[in-house]
Amino acid sequence: MSKKDTEKETAKKAEETAGQKPEKAADQKPEKKAEEKPEQKAEAEKEQKTKKKAEQTAETEPEQSPPEKEEDDLRGQLEKTSAQLAAQKDLFLRTAAEYDNYRKRTDREKTSLYADTIAEAVAKFLPVYDNLQRALAQPDCSLEDLRKGVEMVEKQMGETLEKFGVSAVGETGDPFDPAVHNAVSHVEDENLGENVVAAVLQKGYRLGGRIIRHAMVQVAN
Template identity: 65%
Template sequence: MVQEEEKTPEASEQGAEQKTAQEAKKDKSKKKKNREEELQQKLEEAEAFGKKQKEQLLRTAAEYDNFRKRTEREKSAVYADATADAVKEILNVADNLERALAQQECSVEDLRKGVEMVQAQMCAALDKLGVTAMGEVGEAFDPAVHNAVSHVEDEAAGDNVVTQVFQKGYKIGDKVIRYAMVQVAN
């Protein structure tokens, strides 16, 4: 007869401990695998998000570059149009000066009258362009618009008053194009 080993309670406890240790290892292995899968999924999501952000950044950079180029073209076009408008106004004056010089025989009176007409036309062209003259005798001296090239002692004129204008100044709006060259009384 074969003797059967009797299982003692200690032996069954060891078997149970081995089973729980194996189950714990399996659980630990499962948890580790789940954690790896979870981390892998998060990594893939982060990579997808990064790729999406990079594409958006590239699109934004391209849009900005296009905007910058378009703005530069528009700026150049506006400048060219403004220059063309200014030249167009001055061309009429140049044409009249050429006509005056083409006259072979004319009196001094006719010549003076023609020059006065050309000057009036030039003033009208400057007015149309928004250019205003500055620097009149009797004005208070203002270093923001006048360039004092000489001083004179004149008690009748008062202090810091323009007594003579050597060259008129011009401005568009508040921007000075050319300062008026003047003589100032002290």
């Protein structure tokens, strides 16, 4: 083999060798990482478990308010309730005082009205009483004069009652009415109808629609 052929052969082998180097590099396995020590691995696993447990606890347990916030809320509610209670107490005391004043004022008005009514009634009857005293003061009085005096007093008394709205009830011949009459006896009388007032033994009196005293009567048939 000539020198020239030898050089060609050498160059060819060099090219083949250069083309095979990348394949070997690709086929070469990566270097293994340094293996962790058992203590480090156990510590890492422990931290991972602790972190996971904390996350689960945060998800399951509700968020709690700080004690300071709860105390402030309770204090605020207590102050609000105390203010409402004080306002209600003040309202109760004022209402009770107003009612007591109203009751006292009403009692005074009733007493005053009653006294005024009595005074007005007595004032109207005083003239009748005055005439009776004048009649009794006469030294010499005939029977006829006495009769006339009594008739005058009786008339004056009736007029005074009318001023109060009082009217007499119960007349002979009226139909018997238990709401107005008080029957004390019964008689048979062909001249009168059935259940009719035969005689009035005592007059009754009415004030407006109210019976002050029932008429005492005798009822026929």
